[in-house]
Amino acid sequence: MPASNSVSELEQIELDLFVQALKRRHGHDFSQYAPASLARRVRQLVHDHHCGSISGLTTRLLHEADFVALVVQGLSVPVSEMFRDPPVFRALREQVLPILASYPQITIWQAGCAHGQEAYSLAILLDEAGLYERSHIFATDFNPDALRRAYEGIYPARDAQLWSRNYQEAGGHRSLADYYSARYNFIKLDQRLRRNITFASHNLVADKVFCEAHLVLCRNVLIYFSAPLQNRTLTLFHDSLVRGGYLCLGLRESLDFAPVAADFSVLDAPLRLYRRGNRPASIELARTVLPFTPNDTGSS
Structure with missing residues (x-):
């Protein structure tokens, strides 16, 4: 596969067929992911699994039942670290948690939890603020392998x-x-x-609101989405937040052009911290997410 980010007409046809096969055969919808990022990761899958071409990758996807788990693992981006971008976590500690302390119970949704580092970072913040015992963190991802590693909480000592x-x-x-x-x-x-x-398993592409959160943290996930999917996801976050709740995005992400932007005030623009206003939610509360256990195979 070519190493460049450009996509030839033939390769685009192969990509489209791959995305359709993944959705129709296994229910995973990547059609609204940023095209350049998706193409890069699909090329890497072709290389890693010696498929020769995207068509070869699609053939294995259709005919090998266990192969989809490897594909989903390769298409997701479970990269993070504890207290990544420390000024963000300092701002959460100093500006957000003192306000959340006024609630009798605190609910936090950490979307796209990858291997769990940021979820555990939040737990430490809450513990040191004396708030952990009355808090609950929902840490979600659509990648079952990432959820399994997050649940275990075991990491290389080099980190x-x-x-x-x-x-x-x-x-x-x-x-x-x-x-x-x-x-x-x-x-x-x-x-x-x-x-x-x-x-818990939750897919930002297809799943709905499942909780009322006082803080939603989703960092370095939207950069892999197309503009329509970004807007869908940000609306989901808006409708998950209680009025006055907080939203924290990645440093390369923004609310600027989202339809829900008008209902957020900026708490710290460089750190991408926002606070929800009073516009009514537009998405009804859906099912409660099912907790992940080590024996789960996971699903979207």
Whole structure:
């Protein structure tokens, strides 16, 4: 496959057929993902699985039942770190949590949780603010492999040094090492941090509102979506938030051109922190998401 981001006419036909096959055969809809990003990841799948072409990848997708899990894993982008962009977490600690402390119960939705690092970072923030016992975090993703790793809370020890720096820069009150145990070449986060986290399957492309949240955190996910899907997702977040609730996006993402932008005030523009106003929600509350357990195969 060519290494460039340009897509030939033939390759575009192959991509379109691949996307249709993935949706019709397995129910995963990637039709509204940013085309350049999708093409790049599909090319990588072709290379990694020695398929020769996108058509070869599609053939395996249609005829090998277990292959879809590898495809979905390759198409998602489960990349994160604890306290990623420390000024964002410092702002959450200093500007958002003191307001959320006025609620008797706090609900947070962390969408696109990847391997769980940001969900556990939120748990630590809440713990140090004395709010964890009356908080619940819904950490969702459509990738079952990512959810499984997030649930386990086990990470390479090589990441600990960077994460410790991030934690301190985010205003950490202790040592990050207080929150994990180290063995061999891995660290395992304290299981008490998982006590009030529900890891669950949720697909931002197709699924609906499932909770009323005081804070929605979705960082570095929208950059992979087309404009219509970004708007759909931001409307979903708007309708999930209580009035006065907070939205936190990635540093390369923005509300600027979204239909719901007028109902958000800017708390911190560079850090992409917003607060919802009073416009009524437009999406009805849907089913409660099903918690992920280690035996789940996951679904969209």
